[in-house]
Amino acid sequence: MNALYRILKYAAILLWSAFVIAPFLWALTTSFKTANGITGGPTYIPWLQYRPSLQGWRDLFHSGGGGIQIAGPYLSSLIVTISASLVSLVLGTLAAYGLSRFTYRAGFVRNADITFFFISQRIMPPVVLAIPFFLMLQFLHLLDTKIGLIIVYIALLMPIAVWVMVDFFNTVPRELDQSAMLDGCSPFETFWRVVLPNSKPGLVVAGLFCLIFGWNDFFFAFTLTFTQTQLLPVAIVSLNSSVTPWWSLSAAALVSVAPLIAVAFVLERYLSRGSLAGTIK
Amino acid sequence: MSLIVTELSRRVDGVAHLDGVSCVLERGRFYVVAGQTLSGKTSLLHALAGLETPDAGKISLDGKDLAEMPVWARSVSLVYQQFINYPHLTVYENIAFPLRRRHLVATEVERMVHEIAATVGLTPLLLRMPGTLSGGQQQRVALARSLVKGSDLLLLDEPLVNLDYKLREQLREEFLNIFAKQSHSILVYATTDPLEALLFDADVLVMHEGRLLQVGAAQHVYAHPATTTVARIFSDPPMNLLSGHLDATGLRLADDVRLPRSGHLGDLPPGPYIFGFRPGDVGLASPGISSEVELAEISGSETFLHLRHETMRFVAHLSGVRTHAPGENVEAFLDGAKLFAFTPDGKLAAAPSRV
Amino acid sequence: MSGDRSKMLFISPGLIVLVAIILFPLLFTIRVSFSDWDVARPGLDWIGATNYLRLAHDARFWESFGRLALMAVGSVLLQYLLGFGLALLVWREVRARRFFRVLFLIPMMTTPVIMAVIWRTMFHESLGPVNDLVRLLGFAPLPWLSQSGLAMTSIIIVEVWQWTPFMFLMLLAGLMSLPREPFLAAAIDGAGPVRTFLRVTFPMMAPISIGAIIIRLIEASKILDSVYVITSGGPGTATETSSYYIFIRGLRDFQVGYAAALSFTYLVIMAISLTIIAKVLARVMLVRDHAA
Numbered sequence: 052m053n054a055l056y057r058i059l060k061y062a063a064i065l066l067w068s069a070f071v072i073a074p075f076l077w078a079l080t081t082s083f084k085t086a087n088g089i090t091g092g093p094t095y096i097p098w099l100q101y102r103p104s105l106q107g108w109r110d111l112f113h114s115g116g117g118g119i120q121i122a123g124p125y126l127s128s129l130i131v132t133i134s135a136s137l138v139s140l141v142l143g144t145l146a147a148y149g150l151s152r153f154t155y156r157a158g159f160v161r162n163a164d165i166t167f168f169f170i171s172q173r174i175m176p177p178v179v180l181a182i183p184f185f186l187m188l189q190f191l192h193l194l195d196t197k198i199g200l201i202i203v204y205i206a207l208l209m210p211i212a213v214w215v216m217v218d219f220f221n222t223v224p225r226e227l228d229q230s231a232m233l234d235g236c237s238p239f240e241t242f243w244r245v246v247l248p249n250s251k252p253g254l255v256v257a258g259l260f261c262l263i264f265g266w267n268d269f270f271f272a273f274t275l276t277f278t279q280t281q282l283l284p285v286a287i288v289s290l291n292s293s294v295t296p297w298w299s300l301s302a303a304a305l306v307s308v309a310p311l312i313a314v315a316f317v318l319e320r321y322l323s324r325g326s327l328a329g330t331i332k
Numbered sequence: 333m334s335l336i337v338t339e340l341s342r343r344v345d346g347v348a349h350l351d352g353v354s355c356v357l358e359r360g361r362f363y364v365v366a367g368q369t370l371s372g373k374t375s376l377l378h379a380l381a382g383l384e385t386p387d388a389g390k391i392s393l394d395g396k397d398l399a400e401m402p403v404w405a406r407s408v409s410l411v412y413q414q415f416i417n418y419p420h421l422t423v424y425e426n427i428a429f430p431l432r433r434r435h436l437v438a439t440e441v442e443r444m445v446h447e448i449a450a451t452v453g454l455t456p457l458l459l460r461m462p463g464t465l466s467g468g469q470q471q472r473v474a475l476a477r478s479l480v481k482g483s484d485l486l487l488l489d490e491p492l493v494n495l496d497y498k499l500r501e502q503l504r505e506e507f508l509n510i511f512a513k514q515s516h517s518i519l520v521y522a523t524t525d526p527l528e529a530l531l532f533d534a535d536v537l538v539m540h541e542g543r544l545l546q547v548g549a550a551q552h553v554y555a556h557p558a559t560t561t562v563a564r565i566f567s568d569p570p571m572n573l574l575s576g577h578l579d580a581t582g583l584r585l586a587d588d589v590r591l592p593r594s595g596h597l598g599d600l601p602p603g604p605y606i607f608g609f610r611p612g613d614v615g616l617a618s619p620g621i622s623s624e625v626e627l628a629e630i631s632g633s634e635t636f637l638h639l640r641h642e643t644m645r646f647v648a649h650l651s652g653v654r655t656h657a658p659g660e661n662v663e664a665f666l667d668g669a670k671l672f673a674f675t676p677d678g679k680l681a682a683a684p685s686r687v
Numbered sequence: 688m689s690g691d692r693s694k695m696l697f698i699s700p701g702l703i704v705l706v707a708i709i710l711f712p713l714l715f716t717i718r719v720s721f722s723d724w725d726v727a728r729p730g731l732d733w734i735g736a737t738n739y740l741r742l743a744h745d746a747r748f749w750e751s752f753g754r755l756a757l758m759a760v761g762s763v764l765l766q767y768l769l770g771f772g773l774a775l776l777v778w779r780e781v782r783a784r785r786f787f788r789v790l791f792l793i794p795m796m797t798t799p800v801i802m803a804v805i806w807r808t809m810f811h812e813s814l815g816p817v818n819d820l821v822r823l824l825g826f827a828p829l830p831w832l833s834q835s836g837l838a839m840t841s842i843i844i845v846e847v848w849q850w851t852p853f854m855f856l857m858l859l860a861g862l863m864s865l866p867r868e869p870f871l872a873a874a875i876d877g878a879g880p881v882r883t884f885l886r887v888t889f890p891m892m893a894p895i896s897i898g899a900i901i902i903r904l905i906e907a908s909k910i911l912d913s914v915y916v917i918t919s920g921g922p923g924t925a926t927e928t929s930s931y932y933i934f935i936r937g938l939r940d941f942q943v944g945y946a947a948a949l950s951f952t953y954l955v956i957m958a959i960s961l962t963i964i965a966k967v968l969a970r971v972m973l974v975r976d977h978a979a
Contacts, residue, residue: 060776063772063776064773064776064777064787067769067773067791068787068790068791070848071790071791071793071794071848072790073809073816074802074805074806074809074848077805077808077809077816078805078808081808089814090814093814093815093816093818093819095816142700142701142704143701145696145697145698145700145701146697146698146700146701146702148697149694149697149698150698152694153694153697153698155694155698165698165702168705169701169705172705172709173905173906174905174957174958174961175709175713175954176908176909176911176930176950176953176954176957177909177911177930178909178911178930178933178934178937178950178953179713179716179933179950179951179953179954180709180712180713180716181934181937181938182716182719182937182938182943182946182947182950183711183712183713183715183716183719184712185938186715186943187712187715202708203708205704205708206704206705206708206709209701209704209705210705213701224414224416226412226414226416227416227418229381229383229403229410230410230412230416230418230477231418232383232403232404233381233383233403233404233406233408233409233410234404234429234430234433234477234481235404235430235433235434236404236433237402237404237693238693238694238697239693239696239697240404240433242697245418248420249419249420263796266798267797267798267799267800269798269799269800269912270911270912274938283798283801284798284800284801287798287800287801287804288800288801288804288915288916290804291804291807291916297808300804300808301805301808304801304802304804304805307798307801308797308798308801308802311793311796311797311798312793312796312797314796315789315792315793315796316789318792318796319785319788319789319792
């Protein structure tokens with residue numbers, strides 16, 4: 052009974068693992084194909100079923116004729132995502148500390164309501180914001196620029212930082228703040244010298260979440276940028292026409308997604324420290 | 333120059349954490365705030381530190397009202413019962429932290445840190461991180477950090493309660509030595525254990541349900557509890573309190589227990605009283621009150637015998653391990669000269685003289 | 688505690704940014720919804736509730752809710768079941784547990800649109816590996832992207848692939864934070880694995896389950912990326928979700944005024960539905976917890 056159970060358990064795990072890996076393996080294989088490897092039907096193993104070629108990968112470095120200059124969008128994505136994440140992290144952490152430590156009251160609005168206001172921004176479907184953002188950036192002449200996108204992303208990523216950091220700060224004992232103040236620290240000094248240095252795990256998780264959500268956005272980049280600024284997801288999707296051969300497409304997709312896989316390793320280490328179970332409210 | 337507390341009150345969710353507390357604390361003296369859990373000790377300490385704002389009342393130090401002063405401008409230290417230190421700093425930096433906030437010169441900081449570390453016995457541990465230290469050592473670091481500031485007000489909120497018995501005794505002795513050298517601070521130490529107050533031989537403030545019940549030298553409060561509540565709280569184990577009657581011939585406890593009138597009860601008018609006696613003043617000897625054993629509670633090398641005589645219930649504190657089965661009958665001898673007498677509304681009428 | 692000035696210092700920057708960047712656009716959208724803003728007639732005029740009356744009769748809009756509900760609920764349910772199953776499998780006594788944890792985490796980290804691009808090639812009816820697998824299992828190849836039911840299924844499959852890791856993460860964290868005592872008690876009482884799960888594990892996981900499901904439902908209700916890439920709302924309008932329809936009206940046809948009305952209505956409906964669902968779920972889970 053026990054042996055059967057164990058076999059089933061590992062079988063299930065392996066089955067799901069296969070499902071998880073499938074798209075990556077398919078893209079990897081496809082990226083080395085040429086027309087021959089595709090038109091006859093799906094093929095999988097290089098040399099046995101098709102003749103491999105590096106064309107797909109070479110196409111990453113020149114545009115036109117089905118290729119794509121991937122360095123540009125990569126850089127744009129990096130700049131926009133990192134800048135927006137940094138600002139969001141700073142603003143969000145400050146706000147989260149305030150919400151965790153102080154009582155705010157404006158009429159009937161209190162801490163819990165303000166926190167909810169921050170976090171409820173995530174409920175907003177991107178579509179609802181797309182039009183006003185478009186008009187707003189158009190008015191500011193910031194359409195199709197990195198700065199315009201960074202501003203928009205800050206608004207989108209800050210709630211994430213607030214969400215993670217409020218819960219994290221709530222686990223730091225208030226007695227620590229009190230000791231700092233008794234030792235002569237103003238509230239800001241308390242935050243800066245005592246609470247923040249002890250918040251590294253929370254900051255890492257919040258920062259990584261911001262980076263991931265920012266990097267993976269498609270919709271806002273799609274509606275708010277066109278030719279001058281192109282982020283990675285938009286660039287990849289614009290390849291998704293019948294003109295672009297599958298091998299370039301697959302190579303481009305893999306290259307875009309690879310850094311995220313690396314991030315997964317880093318994030319897993321921090322998440323397994325149980326800092327996530329408390330963030331569900 | 334002193335700290336004057338006037339009518340301090342604070343309510344949280346309808347419950348009074350502080351209820352009209354007034355007292356005067358003098359510099360250079362050691363005060364112990366004694367009371368049960370939730371009696372308002374922590375609230376009082378936090379109010380003195382400025383961490384909690386009272387709903388009403390005033391605190392002034394040397395004539396200056398402290399209400400306007402933010403926490404970080406005050407000269408107060410607080411040692412918590414949960415060992416609170418800065419986890420990201422070494423022991424040295426922990427102790428140096430308040431000094432650095434005052435922008436003292438590095439050489440001065442170093443001198444002061446080493447001096448305090450020596451006083452508290454932390455010199456070999458200065459480069460360690462608090463997380464790697466034992467509970468007792470962590471509490472020493474917290475204490476060092478409080479002492480190094482030389483604050484006007486040094487508060488300790490049950491600092492030894494999370495340590496084991498032996499360590500508690502040791503640290504208590506060290507505390508006494510350190511505190512004896514303080515001449516300009518006001519020391520306030522909160523505890524639930526009345527014995528600690530007696531051991532420190534300090535001035536005691538007895539608190540209960542947010543109210544200050546009695547203030548005085550520990551020994552005095554112990555020998556002359558102002559009310560039955562104080563008698564119950566400031567006594568470990570709690571004093572036995574039984575209602576009774578005093579008349580010309582003697583006193584009567586319950587219905588049929590009669591005792592002669594002792595000298596110290598001589599001046600009291602006849603009438604109903606509440607009589608109190610310490611469990612330690614009850615012995616098993618004849619002739620005594622015939623009582624039935626309800627429970628024999630053995631604690632360490634002592635026994636608490638829960639006895640019952642008809643409607644009268646009381647506890648005897650005996651040394652040694654005594655085995656008495658429930659239901660057994662014993663003779664409990666009560667010395668009339670050790671009785672306390674309280675008026676029916678709980679105020680002290682007479683206390684035994686100390687021999 | 689004094690320091691009122693500093694407490695404002697902490698929250699104002701974030702609050703100001705958020706109000707400026709989110710609240711104003713929202714209010715602006717509401718205002719625009721009462722106008723006739725169009726490619727031909729740009730600018731804010733006032734046409735009263737005309738847009739709202741129009742959308743009340745817009746069958747395509749209301750049908751999109753049905754499709755959205757089907758897709759969102761279907762995929763979230765599958766994600767929950769699979770995620771829970773995986774969490775249970777990996778929870779204890781598994782070799783290389785950390786490796787599997789990282790592996791199962793990866794899909795959630797990847798860019799949804801980009802993976803959707805890859806999935807589109809996989810669902811290709813004649814050249815894609817999915818139909819190859821179908822043939823291997825003995826069935827005829829399926830028209831994944833050209834038949835409405837299958838199109839929706841393909842999107843659900845992609846969503847399940849992408850977001851089950853989220854459920855897996857949440858539920859695994861939840862499982863690992865459960866106290867040991869009830870399990871020991873159950874073991875002593877002789878409960879088998881199924882019984883232990885139904886009576887002990889599942890009820891204790893109720894709060895986290897609810898939280899995870901609600902979060903995923905909120906995110907799933909915004910589905911647009913995969914629809915855009917894989918089916919473009921097709922075939923016809925078979926996979927057109929509300930977000931997608933609003934996107935077409937607002938940013939393709941550029942009927943900004945009408946799209947604003949659609950957006951606001953959509954937002955209100957979503958807010959109300961999600962709140963109701965959250966309350967219902969909470970009650971269902973807690974009742975079951977009490978019964979057990």
